[in-house]
Amino acid sequence: MSERGDPKKIVVPGAAFLMSQVGVHSGQIWRERMKKLGLDSRHVVLLRLVSVEEGRSQLALGTQMRLPPSRMVAFVDELEDLGLLERRPNPDDRRIRALHLTDRGREILNTVMKISADHETELTKGLSEAERVQLVGLLGKVATAQGLAPGVHPGVAFQPPNSAG
Amino acid sequence: MSERGDPKKIVVPGAAFLMSQVGVHSGQIWRERMKKLGLDSRHVVLLRLVSVEEGRSQLALGTQMRLPPSRMVAFVDELEDLGLLERRPNPDDRRIRALHLTDRGREILNTVMKISADHETELTKGLSEAERVQLVGLLGKVATAQGLAPGVHPGVAFQPPNSAG
């Protein structure tokens, strides 16, 4: 256990609790909005990854999302049923299912980005713009010090209630 | 959808994503440490609630934690097996199981507070003390504006992956 700082000076709840409290709240209302689009958070992450580079295999994307192949099948099935994603054959290796966005998938992703921008506005409505920028700066420092990769959310993979994550 | 702000100025990831990213990370490593004590996060919340006011019924505490009675039975069983909590009869109403901490329960709760204080230090190691205080202030403003009750974490109750929370 670290010995930095004076325990008496640390008020609970402190920054760690507040970040968790507000952060979980942020995720909850964001997922609520995604659900209204018929999407799970992992659907959105998958769509975004495909949009960055189309044609990758299910296994490659599953590895990046830390999802086992059997789960990937289900999520890709669902997105294909929704008409947002396509499995295409790879001529070089017929085992591989190359994933591509449909036009509708691109539209939805656009909608998701608009909703996320609005989510940002709603969540920071208690702050001035200067304060919001300040908050982003401080959180960025924390994220960097914690070794969190930019844009990579640690809560994508499933976490059983009693897990460590 | 809100129309406040200029969408072009909102960079993604912004404050909302960062709060969720860092907040979930905070919760993950905190739960990891609790698990080393043999505790689930809900065990800890329950112990804390009992310590605030001993002798309350399972139903009262379950309502506060938004857990159904059947889940409360399981968690109280587990804490009783660990020797941290006691079910005592209520002479006025023999249906009620009054919950009390054991001495060992109080010790563990003390350990939990020490670990949480250390967790705070570790999580904010990228910040100066002034910055940490600033961050607490900004997050407090956000929490208030979002209507979050102080000290009440929104992630205590179970949330299925596809839920809105």
Place this chain on the structure above:
DNA sequence: TATTGTTATACTCTATAACTATA
């Protein structure tokens, strides 16, 4: 008749492993 706590049960979501087809 209503309420507290317990037990029984069905459901959702998950990871593992067996399997098919390609390589």
Place this chain on the structure above:
DNA sequence: TATAGTTATAGAGTATAACAATA
């Protein structure tokens, strides 16, 4: 023999509802 994707299956965790004891 190894790899990409699929299907089958068993387990963990949950909420609902039936239940027993007490009010």
